Amino acid sequence: MSDLRNMPIRVLIVDDHPVVLAGLTSMLGTQTGxxxxxxxxxxxxxxxxLRVRQADLLLLDLRMPGMSGIDTLHALKRAKINIRVIIxxxxxTDEDIYRAVQAGAQGYLLKDAPQSDMIDAIQAVHAGxxxxxxxxxxxxxxxxxxxxLTARELEVLQMLARGLTNKQIGSALDISDNTVRNHVNSIIxxxxxxxxxxxxxxxxxxGIIEVHS
Amino acid sequence: MxxxxxxxxxxxxxxxxxxxxxxxxxxxxxxxRSPSRGLPYGDSFAKGSADEWKAxxxxxxxxxxxxxxxxxxxxxxxxxxxPFWHNYSIExxxxxxxxxxxxxxxxxxxxxxxxVNSYSGYYAxxxxxxxxxxxGRAEHGWMEVNKxxxxxxxxxxFQWYHLKLLAFDCQIVASVTAPSQTTPTSLGITDQDCIRxxxxxxxxxxxxxxxxxxVVHSLTxxxxxxxxxxxxxxxxxxxxxxxxxxxELAEPRLALRHETETAGANASVRSIESLHLASFAQPEIVxxxxxxxxxxxxxxxxxxxxxxxxPQPTAPLLKVGDEVEVKGExxxxxxxxxxxxxxxxxxxxxxxVPPVAVTASQASTGKYDATFIEVHGRLxxxxxxxxxxxxxxLDEGPQSFRAIMNPGxxxxxxxxxxxxxxxxxxxxxxxxxAFTNNLTSFVLLLRSNEDLEVLAGPPWWSAxxxxxxxxxxxxxxxxxxxxxxxxxxxRLQGVLEERQRLAHEMHDTLAQSFAGIGFQLQAIRNRxxxxxxxxxxxxxxxxxxxxHSHEEARRSIATLRPESLESEDLLSALEHCARxxxxxxxxxxxxxxxxxxxxxxxxxxxxxxxxGQEAIANAxxxxxxxxxxxxxxxxxxxxxxxxxxxxxxxxQGNGLSGFGIxxxxxxxxxxxxxxxxxSTPVKGxxxxxxAPLPPRVTLTNWPKLFWRYTREHWIDxxxxxxxxxxxxxx
Numbered sequence: 001m002s003d004l005r006n007m008p009i010r011v012l013i014v015d016d017h018p019v020v021l022a023g024l025t026s027m028l029g030t031q032t033g034x035x036x037x038x039x040x041x042x043x044x045x046x047x048x049x050l051r052v053r054q055a056d057l058l059l060l061d062l063r064m065p066g067m068s069g070i071d072t073l074h075a076l077k078r079a080k081i082n083i084r085v086i087i088x089x090x091x092x093t094d095e096d097i098y099r100a101v102q103a104g105a106q107g108y109l110l111k112d113a114p115q116s117d118m119i120d121a122i123q124a125v126h127a128g129x130x131x132x133x134x135x136x137x138x139x140x141x142x143x144x145x146x147x148x149l150t151a152r153e154l155e156v157l158q159m160l161a162r163g164l165t166n167k168q169i170g171s172a173l174d175i176s177d178n179t180v181r182n183h184v185n186s187i188i189x190x191x192x193x194x195x196x197x198x199x200x201x202x203x204x205x206x207g208i209i210e211v212h213s
Numbered sequence: 214m215x216x217x218x219x220x221x222x223x224x225x226x227x228x229x230x231x232x233x234x235x236x237x238x239x240x241x242x243x244x245x246r247s248p249s250r251g252l253p254y255g256d257s258f259a260k261g262s263a264d265e266w267k268a269x270x271x272x273x274x275x276x277x278x279x280x281x282x283x284x285x286x287x288x289x290x291x292x293x294x295x296p297f298w299h300n301y302s303i304e305x306x307x308x309x310x311x312x313x314x315x316x317x318x319x320x321x322x323x324x325x326x327x328x329v330n331s332y333s334g335y336y337a338x339x340x341x342x343x344x345x346x347x348x349g350r351a352e353h354g355w356m357e358v359n360k361x362x363x364x365x366x367x368x369x370x371f372q373w374y375h376l377k378l379l380a381f382d383c384q385i386v387a388s389v390t391a392p393s394q395t396t397p398t399s400l401g402i403t404d405q406d407c408i409r410x411x412x413x414x415x416x417x418x419x420x421x422x423x424x425x426x427x428v429v430h431s432l433t434x435x436x437x438x439x440x441x442x443x444x445x446x447x448x449x450x451x452x453x454x455x456x457x458x459x460x461e462l463a464e465p466r467l468a469l470r471h472e473t474e475t476a477g478a479n480a481s482v483r484s485i486e487s488l489h490l491a492s493f494a495q496p497e498i499v500x501x502x503x504x505x506x507x508x509x510x511x512x513x514x515x516x517x518x519x520x521x522x523x524p525q526p527t528a529p530l531l532k533v534g535d536e537v538e539v540k541g542e543x544x545x546x547x548x549x550x551x552x553x554x555x556x557x558x559x560x561x562x563x564x565x566v567p568p569v570a571v572t573a574s575q576a577s578t579g580k581y582d583a584t585f586i587e588v589h590g591r592l593x594x595x596x597x598x599x600x601x602x603x604x605x606x607l608d609e610g611p612q613s614f615r616a617i618m619n620p621g622x623x624x625x626x627x628x629x630x631x632x633x634x635x636x637x638x639x640x641x642x643x644x645x646x647a648f649t650n651n652l653t654s655f656v657l658l659l660r661s662n663e664d665l666e667v668l669a670g671p672p673w674w675s676a677x678x679x680x681x682x683x684x685x686x687x688x689x690x691x692x693x694x695x696x697x698x699x700x701x702x703x704r705l706q707g708v709l710e711e712r713q714r715l716a717h718e719m720h721d722t723l724a725q726s727f728a729g730i731g732f733q734l735q736a737i738r739n740r741x742x743x744x745x746x747x748x749x750x751x752x753x754x755x756x757x758x759x760x761h762s763h764e765e766a767r768r769s770i771a772t773l774r775p776e777s778l779e780s781e782d783l784l785s786a787l788e789h790c791a792r793x794x795x796x797x798x799x800x801x802x803x804x805x806x807x808x809x810x811x812x813x814x815x816x817x818x819x820x821x822x823x824x825g826q827e828a829i830a831n832a833x834x835x836x837x838x839x840x841x842x843x844x845x846x847x848x849x850x851x852x853x854x855x856x857x858x859x860x861x862x863x864x865q866g867n868g869l870s871g872f873g874i875x876x877x878x879x880x881x882x883x884x885x886x887x888x889x890x891x892s893t894p895v896k897g898x899x900x901x902x903x904a905p906l907p908p909r910v911t912l913t914n915w916p917k918l919f920w921r922y923t924r925e926h927w928i929d930x931x932x933x934x935x936x937x938x939x940x941x942x943x
Contacts, residue, residue: 020725090728112763138796
């Protein structure tokens, strides 16, 4: 509807459960403005299909044998396939949501969501917006804020973001620079970043730390 | 996949260890049974040590660096070495102490006991009464060959002979070199069906003896040939069928004694007891007859009436058991007389007198002064006295006494004696203050360490042992506790793994099917035209039911996931769940706990969690409350969960909420919990579940619990519940 040329939204469904595939295809097939262009029962098959078929939106299950939903998202990125993705799953752990968003999903829906929510989500994401139900958004925000960094690591991170060297941090905290290096490595690992600079920017970006100039 | 290699590795390591153990055992056994272990051997008598020797009879003692047996016992033996020694030689210097007996060496001995020929082995010795070198085989019986020789001459006591005894396969050769001679006299036998191996020993028969420079060498065929080739050597073939003659030596000696006894009968001999009557003022010269009971450190002679102490006598070399005549000056003392300036004359040799068995109290009266006695006692202390003597302090009941041992062969035994052991001691009772120092009522002078016998070790319940036991019990309890918790942990781990597997299973089947069916129902509903309200309504209900089931399945999965209940307790898990559900809304969640928090079985925790989840979901979804209270109460044997809201409330038995409540009730029943629901429209809803907990085992109540358990399971097989149901049936 939001489409100017009134073209239906072409949806590809990826789920390893045939019951879900069948149900979704039937349900979305009854909706005007949505066209189910195919269904795949795994990440590989979906990637295959996308090479030959045009689709605007992917409804992607998270847990699948072999290539998982997150893997598929990464593979899409690598194959430079530009497609909008809504995660459709029966799971809602903080980590699932967080990782899916990190991997580039624009929406997140539970499989027991009412039909109207699902249509809304598809339309919103197709229109270039993001769609997260209220409680999922709240948990996502919480997960983004929360870090599993220790108090000492947070201290180190603060100083790191101010541009201090390991030695300086060590003397400020009265610990050896070897210990500081261990802390920094642990921070890099926990934040899933590649170096200390990225650790600082990610931390500021996520609001884990605040930097006062 | 992964555990297989590690299990195989463990098996391999176990097998290797087992193999190593077996090899070590075989090696150790081979070493212990080696026919040359400990060879060559040389004695250390000169250093005053003879710990490795074991006596069978006799009064073996180390005196001035030589091994000495002062007893005339027939067949006194002292043995050492390995029972597996096979081809070897033993040599030593031998010195006879008696005029009618023999002394020598034993080879390949085993199966020894006290007694004349109570061993299996070969013996070679020098014998005085027929001036021979004698060689024979003892096997609880005696067969011998003997030989006189000009180079040996007449065998005399009190001089050193060098004796050598060799055994190679079944050839046994003995040779002796007389003093001031260089040519040995040899004698050999080839014994078919010979004794193959055994220890070495020193042995004397009817005479005391002294031994020194005992050396044992292993032997090769060349050595043997060399010995046989020597000019004085013999050719064994000559001796193969040498007739052996049984010997009995006691007869001539008895005759000797008889003669002497009759000869001395008319001398004016006094009994020792009568010496008590001797005058203090005028020392009287008397003659007594008696048996020597102790020679070192001082001479004691005893007859049937009592004992006498003879300081610095003029005497030949005396042995315990010698019958002597003593002539000297009597000096009576409080208990027993002493005889000074005495001259001692040996009448004949006889077996040592047996001790008189007395109690320590009897000995302390002084009646048995200077007499050979046997007493029992408990070892209180041990110490080294002057001149390296070994002193034992003992007591028997209230009576304490002291025993003095000579050093040398006694050292080893002395070191091993444990305090509080019960001992039997034989020795000369002395009440002279010179020995007792007025500290004990009497002192026992032991002749050798064969006079001391350990009857029983110290009582087992010593403080040391009790401490060891307590420590061991504590350690054991710790280990048990550790193992118990390990096992409990493993079990829990197994349970959690199984639950995770189940969660995955449910996720992949149930939840997905519900989702698919839900979508399908929705599709049907989408296609039905709007003029059929009944069908639409039923389809909506079906959709709702599917969604509810899906939600339930999802919740089941969440509960089954190990991290849900492992990391947090029940209350915080529920609070977490509630906060998640009301996220973004204005509902206030209050969580509180009452009573002592305690561990609750997983089964009950699960059920409470699921009921709580359902109740919270209902409240949040339908009641629209402002405050939601989660309360967990722990009682003595009860855990109660309360979910209370101040929302809309409902009329019970209505539609979907009824469905949810029935689910909760069923779940409560599964853990025998009491389920209560109170709901007033507008005012709110309160749900309470009280689950019985298994009784807690504490320090104070475990006997009660144990009794109850025993009674219910073993004594009263019909618990009261059964009785109730019967009365209902009526």
